[in-house]
Amino acid sequence: MKNILQYFEKTCERFPDHIAVADDHASVTFHDLKRKSQQTGTMLASTLKKHRIPVAIYMDKSPALAEAMLGVLYSGNFYVVLDTQMPVERVHRIFETLQPAGILTDSSYIDKVNAFHTSRSDMPSSFEEDQSEPFSKTIKTFLIEDSALAGIDNKLLDRVRDQMTERDPAYILYTSGSTGQPKGTVISHRALISYGSWFIHAFDIDQATIFGSQTPLYFSMSVSDFYAALRTGATYQIIPKKYFSFPMQLMEYLNTYKVNTIYWVPSALNIVANWDTFSYIKPEYLKKVLFAGEVMPVKQLNYWRQALPDIFYANLFGPTETTDICSYYVVNHTFSDEETLPIGVACDNCDLIIVNENGKEATSGELLVSGPFLADGYYHNPSKTSEAFVQNPLNDAYPEVVYRTGDLVYRGEDGLLRYQGRKDFQIKHMGYRIEPGEIEASIGALPEIHACVCIYLETTDQILVFYQGKVKPDALSVTATSKLPAYMRPNKFIRIKQMPYNANGKIDRKLLKESYQEC
Numbered sequence: 001m002k003n004i005l006q007y008f009e010k011t012c013e014r015f016p017d018h019i020a021v022a023d024d025h026a027s028v029t030f031h032d033l034k035r036k037s038q039q040t041g042t043m044l045a046s047t048l049k050k051h052r053i054p055v056a057i058y059m060d061k062s063p064a065l066a067e068a069m070l071g072v073l074y075s076g077n078f079y080v081v082l083d084t085q086m087p088v089e090r091v092h093r094i095f096e097t098l099q100p101a102g103i104l105t106d107s108s109y110i111d112k113v114n115a116f117h118t119s120r121s122d123m124p125s126s127f128e129e130d131q132s133e134p135f136s137k138t139i140k141t142f143l144i145e146d147s148a149l150a151g152i153d154n155k156l157l158d159r160v161r162d163q164m165t166e167r168d169p170a171y172i173l174y175t176s177g178s179t180g181q182p183k184g185t186v187i188s189h190r191a192l193i194s195y196g197s198w199f200i201h202a203f204d205i206d207q208a209t210i211f212g213s214q215t216p217l218y219f220s221m222s223v224s225d226f227y228a229a230l231r232t233g234a235t236y237q238i239i240p241k242k243y244f245s246f247p248m249q250l251m252e253y254l255n256t257y258k259v260n261t262i263y264w265v266p267s268a269l270n271i272v273a274n275w276d277t278f279s280y281i282k283p284e285y286l287k288k289v290l291f292a293g294e295v296m297p298v299k300q301l302n303y304w305r306q307a308l309p310d311i312f313y314a315n316l317f318g319p320t321e322t323t324d325i326c327s328y329y330v331v332n333h334t335f336s337d338e339e340t341l342p343i344g345v346a347c348d349n350c351d352l353i354i355v356n357e358n359g360k361e362a363t364s365g366e367l368l369v370s371g372p373f374l375a376d377g378y379y380h381n382p383s384k385t386s387e388a389f390v391q392n393p394l395n396d397a398y399p400e401v402v403y404r405t406g407d408l409v410y411r412g413e414d415g416l417l418r419y420q421g422r423k424d425f426q427i428k429h430m431g432y433r434i435e436p437g438e439i440e441a442s443i444g445a446l447p448e449i450h451a452c453v454c455i456y457l458e459t460t461d462q463i464l465v466f467y468q469g470k471v472k473p474d475a476l477s478v479t480a481t482s483k484l485p486a487y488m489r490p491n492k493f494i495r496i497k498q499m500p501y502n503a504n505g506k507i508d509r510k511l512l513k514e515s516y517q518e519c
Contacts, residue, residue, distance in 0.1 A: 002166040004189050005073055007196075007231045009034065015207055015233035021063040022257075023238035028063040030233065036067040036147065038157060040104070041074025043142060043150035045160055048101050051076035052168055054379075056100040058082050058113050059144065061217055061238055066226070068104050068144055069171070069217070076160035077101070078169035080184070081218040083503050084109060094174050094182050095139075097380040102140040113141055166190040172379050173220055173320050184379035185320045187223075194372040195323035196227050198347045202328065203288060203314070205261070207233030210285075212259035214239055214268050219504045220320040221293055225263045234261075244268050244505070247277040254283045262286065263316075265293035265505045266300070267451075273300035274450040274468075278307035292316035292325060294506045295419065295437055297444050297451075299337040317343035317419065321375045321388065321403050326350050327417055337445035338483075340437065342416040343409065347373070352417065353402065354409060359393035364410035366423060368392070368402040375403070408435070427456040429463060434488050442483045443467065443476060443490075451499050454490070455513045462491040466512050468499055 001007060016031035028036070044055065055072045057079050059065045065081070072079035080098060082091060105113045170192050172184040199205070211225040213236055229236040237257045243250040250272065254262075269291055272278070289304065289311055296315055305313065318325035329344025346352040350371040356362040370392060377385035392400040408420040420435045427434040436454035443465055444452045452467040465476070473493035480489045494516070500508040 001193070002189065003073075003161070003164055003168075004170060004192050004196075004227065004230075005070070005161075007193070008070065011231060011233050018207060018233050019235045020229065021066040021236045021238070023062055024240060024253075026063050028067070033063075033067060033070070035152070037070035038074055038152045039150050040067055040071025040144065040147040041157055041160075042153045043147045044071060044075035044077065044102065044104070045156055046150065046153065047140065047142070048075065048077065050101065051160060051163055053077050053101045054080055054098050054172065056080050056082055056095075056098065056103045058084060058103055058105040058109050060084055060108075061213075063238075064106060064144055065217060066236070067147075070230075071144075071147065072104065073170060074157055074160070076164055076168075078171050078186075079104075080172045080174065081216075083216065083218050085503065090182065094184070097181070097184060098172070099380070100139055102142055104142045104144060106144045110141070110143060164189075166193070167376075169376070173218065175320055183381060183384060185220075186376040186379050187323055188376055191323050191373055191375065192223070192227060194349055195223075195325070195347075196231055198349060198373075199224050199325070200228050200232060202347070203261075203290065203312075205229075205232050205234055209234035209261050210257065210259050211236050212239050212254055212257070212262045213237060214244065214262065214264040215293075215505065216503065220324045221263065221265070221504075223324050224290075225261075244271060247272045247275045248281055251277060251281045251283055254286065255281075258285045259283070260285045261288040261290070263290040263292070266291050266296040267294065267499075267501060267505050267507060269304060270297065270300045270451060273303035276303075278303070282307065286311060288312045288314075290314050290316055292318070293504065295440070296341055297441070298335045298339050298341060299445055299447075299449075301331070301341070302335070302337060305331070315341045315343060317417075318347075318369075319403075319405050319407070321405075322350070322369050322371075322373045323375070326369045326371075326373065326405075327352060329416065338441060340418065340441050342412070342414075343419045344416055349373070353392070353394060354411060355393060361394055364420075365408065367405045367407045367409045367417075369405060370400060370402040374401065425456075427463065429456070429461060429487060434463075439463070439465065439480075439484065439488060439490065443479065446471065446476075446479060451507070453499065453507055453509055453512060455509060455516070457513070457517070459517075463489070464492050464494060464516065465490040466494045466496055466499070466516075468496060471495075 012030045012034045019027050020030045020033045055077050057068045166189050169186050170189045174182040174184050205228045215221040313331040315329045316325045317327045327343045329342045353368040354365045356365040392402045406423045409417050421437050439454045448471040449469040455464045476493045500511045502508040
């Protein structure tokens with residue numbers, strides 16, 4: 001099959017009355033999700049009259065957002081889910097490269113959408129279909145509520161489907177760019193299908209699975225559980241963001257909706273551990289715990305494993321440019337709090353290569369990825385695409401594109417990959433190369449530490465550690481002396497009440513660094 005919608009439609013035939021997507025306010029069955037998505041697709045296709053063009057979606061995470069995403073695909077186009085809480089200026093920066101043909105929203109955001117896509121008078125002329133037509137008129141606004149009025153035009157949708165190929169973009173995810181301009185990673189139907197097949201098989205996802213979804217739908221991790229549900233008949237149960245600040249209520253939510261599988265960022269799991277939640281309430285139906293997005297501290301993972309020893313745990317690793325994941329490790333070994341988890345082995349149908357600074361194969365160095373999971377590049381950004389998606393340096397026989405992750409890894413004697421850090425996070429201090437993760441693992445293993453982050457200040461050549469926990473900085477200095485060589489010891493320990501988190505639920509290292517420099 002060449003299109004992700006074909007997999008979705010087969011699921012609708014098999015499980016029409018299963019709940020497909022739900023939150024604490026609404027739910028939609030597979031039958032109704034297909035009907036509503038096709039109505040949205042009809043509305044978009046009949047108005048836009050073009051295919052393979054971007055449609056921005058400005059809606060909160062909900063069953064209606066799922067209808068919008070699939071509706072864009074039914075129209076023969078590709079979607080970009082926008083964070084409704086992002087600054088308007090960032091929306092404009094995204095639009096500078098995206099140049100969307102339309103914005104799909106709901107009635108709660110229509111005024112905001114009308115305001116922000118007409119608020120700038122300095123939009124580049126590339127947005128204009130002709131020089132006489134202003135930018136504000138070239139981006140059409142669609143209300144999801146209006147799609148019901150369109151009905152379903154099966155002939156139109158069939159014509160659209162006939163023109164689609166597996167290489168068509170399915171969606172774009174925007175991430176931060178080093179220049180301040182967001183980068184839009186283009187994921188095709190082919191990549192989404194190939195990756196999803198591995199995820200479903202590796203973690204035994206089926207119609208009995210009930211996902212407890214944590215990550216926003218503009219974040220790459222959401223691709224895994226969302227599309228796995230659509231392909232298998234599983235339920236995608238959306239957990240309101242507020243519960244991740246109240247772990248006991250979070251567990252009650254999991255029990256109420258009988259969630260048996262979660263795929264969360266480690267920060268969400270850590271909150272549960274740091275509050276000793278399982279002394280008061282445990283998830284009654286949970287069978288699988290998957291995590292990715294940042295390093296999982298072993299101390300907090302051990303808390304979960306000791307309280308819930310019969311659950312399946314897996315550490316997943318990968319950048320947005322590999323659809324979501326390129327390696328994984330099933331946690332089947334006991335680790336001490338000071339250790340770090342492996343990132344494991346390559347996913348099926350995915351090849352991982354380690355090269356040194358000279359581009360030669362090595363046991364330690366930068367991770368390169370190849371295979372059908374790969375993104376097609378960055379939207380309207382050929383220079384960044386050519387920097388990151390390159391010819392395999394180990395293959396001079398035929399064209400083979402690999403993605404340069406910028407992640408530093410090494411392969412242990414057991415054959416497992418282990419994450420060392422980012423090339424751009426690596427510290428060069430006192431003539432030594434230092435991985436912040438090693439410092440974080442040593443300090444974070446202390447029982448009193450709930451979370452810690454290592455930051456390097458290039459201007460003053462200082463290593464800083466921000467931490468949460470009931471321990472004084474002097475005590476941490478003693479610990480660092482006993483655990484770390486002199487060149488790795490932090491210059492300063494800074495206690496904070498709460499770690500800042502970005503929109504994806506990960507610790508915001510950039511904000512920590514900026515806040516310290518402003519003091």
